[in-house]
Amino acid sequence: MSAIEIHDLHKSFGTTIALDGLDLVVQPGQIAGFLGPNGSGKSTTIRVLLGLLRPDSGTVRLLDGDPWSDAVALHRRLAYVPGDVSLWPNLTGGEAIDLMGRLHGGLDPARRAELLQRFELDPSKKARTYSKGNRQKVALVAALACDAELLVLDEPTSGLDPLMEAVFTEYLREAKAAGQSVLLSSHIMSEVEKVCDTVTIIRSGRAVESGTLADLRHLTRSSVTAVVDGDAGSLATLPGVHDLVTTVDASGTRVAFDVDNDDMSPVLTALGTMGVLTFTANPPSLEELFLRHYGDELAAAGVPEPTASASARAPETNDTGDEAAR
């Protein structure tokens, strides 16, 4: 049994096609990352899973039930954090947390207190006076405080500061240890990379990539830099080598390139014949993967596709990449 199983899901709003044959599986006890550009259909998928939107076609199973017809029974077993948390303006954060907890059948006061303290949230402020991040925390505390089999999180950290993000990540690990399953939609690569077992990348309403992180890495390139003694010209002719840059200086020939992971061994053999002085290889970051899948979209928007190595090394480009994806 899977926690979530979606097959060939279609959903359109009038003429807008939001989901166009989506497949998504979340195994029990796993944390599944759900990535995709703006408007690719992540929130729509989550709303279908919650029985809020009625699918046009396709099969959707949630905790072995039908999300539309068994909504109430299923919702007892899951907790949800919306992407854009809107709270009742005249209720305090504490009241909202208690209300959501009681709807779920009660929450553990000790757990609630611990979460409030860890997230540094003041529960006695009126919701309308909370900042965006604090509203997000209210929903997170409410979700984490009730003991659910499945957490459905739609960009749960979009307003959190890095410290709070770290606290959140810790709780996710704890949830996994406790056997909870998680669907985590996010634009924050490092977060997904840190905690997710599997990743699904969605684009224009269909899954373009999915699998474990290791699987996905296998599909992509590593970036390699090395300083060699001999002539590095032959590297350019090897299959799977991209973006080769060669600079010659006193210490030797510095080469930097990306290589498809499947073609790694012939490249290493070739390097071995050149007399390697220094060597570093970086595994592809999820971000590179992501950017590769968004590549033509970014190009269409006039953003030059960052070379894999540049985006992996320079933290500034990380940020702009993030912005572009948002």
Place this chain on the structure above:
Amino acid sequence: MTTLVERGPAPTAPPARLADELAGTWLLLRFMLRRDRVRLGVWTASVVGLWLYVAVEFTAMYAEPAARAERATLMRTPASVLMTGPGYGLDDYTIGAMCANEMVLWIVICLSVMSILEVVRHTRAEEESSRSELVRAAVVGRHAPAFAAMALVVVANLVIAALSALVLVTVGHLAVFDTVVMVGGSALTVLVFAAVAVVACQLTAHARGASGLAVGVLGLMALVRGAGDMRREHGSALSWASPIAWTQQTRAFVDVRAWPLVLPVVAVVVLVVVAVVLAGHRDFGAGMFADRRGRASAHQALRSPLALAWRQQRTALAWWTLGTVLMWLATGTYVKDVGPVLEDMVAQNPVIGQVIGEKDMTDAYVSLIMLYAALAAVGYGISAVLRARAEEAAGRTEYVLAGPVGRGRWLSAQLVVAGAGAGALMVAEGLALGTGAYLVGAHDPSLGTYALAAVVYLPAVAVVLGVAAALLGWMPRWTGASWAFLVLAFVVGMFGDAFHLPDAVQHVSPLRWVPRVPVEDVSWLPVAGLCVVAAVLFAGAFAGFRRRDIPVV
């Protein structure tokens, strides 16, 4: 309790120049005009259309002097005075005098509601949504949104006044100067209430509260005018306390005088200055009162969608109840005067006594106020159902439904609170009217009759809420259109007979089917029919809400 926050500008801050504070007003005004072109177009067409209808109908219906004299006689009754004007020109009731006496009140109320909603929509509502944070961060002065909104309603009211005058002069063949004084005076009075809205927007941090406050002032002023005019023909000192009297006291088409129109101009200037001063003493996005801290954990009772809906709506219900109860309590104290006024009138003109008996007059007065009370209850009910729509649009419905809460349970919580609130409000209004009468010793009709008169309206109120709920269930984007039903009920109730509206139109208004106790006896058939219609509408609402996507935005 709320605390008053002192937030004067820091002593070192250089005083801002007025030109700076108003920077961007012109740009904002153009943007507002563009954003509201349809909305303002509908208002303009409705009001000008109403004048056109009046000009044509009155001329046709009251061509004979005898018909006009009969109408004038009717206009002398207290119930009529309450819903018309001070009664200038009743001795020689020309078409012009008829327009001034009977229409100005409603035109002013209608346009004031429009102007209040426009002002709040472009100032406080924007501020609340933080959209105007974006705007103010651009080169736009502190007072620019308020001044632009005020300019917007000035432009709208001037255009409406000009078109109305054109219609009345060309189609109704009314005297030009009197017409200009009448419609111009109406526009000026409307601007007073727009300025009241600007002040209200400085006082409360919430759009809903600001429009409620301003509309409350409007209602109070309408009542003060009515009470003042019922006291004495052509108005008493009390009448002059209300801006609505200022325009009615120009005596257009009788013995026209323009000087009372100085009063609204002064009032607008004073109110705008007050608003500017208040605005200088508050932070962006804040009201005059700081938000209190609240409970760190929820009360035991807050554990269901019903409790949540009640918590969301109870404040609004309390204000509506307070406002209407005070209003009808005061109105009720006039029940006793209805008889003596009639005696005076009979002494002057014995014919009146043959037309209407004293008992009839008191009853007519009571049943008219009951109709007003029902309109208020319907208004509250629609606004309460629209809260459910607002919850959905804000994403909170989605959040609750993602918990183990069924759609039916959520919707019924919202509708129960809206419906029970509207029902309780209706009964409270009826009892308040009766209590007012009892307080001054008028024991006929009995308190039970007042209660009955209110209760028979409940099925009709339920039908209107059912329409709003059905829209919410099937066509959520159109839920706001349920206001049209209130307008229809109002027009049919107030003018249905005077305008000879076709039966087909009149019968669409659920309130029309309600037996008008105490004038009429209760006939249970229409009441039962309304109950059935309401039940069908609510069942339809649930069916629609269960099968549609949420949220529809």
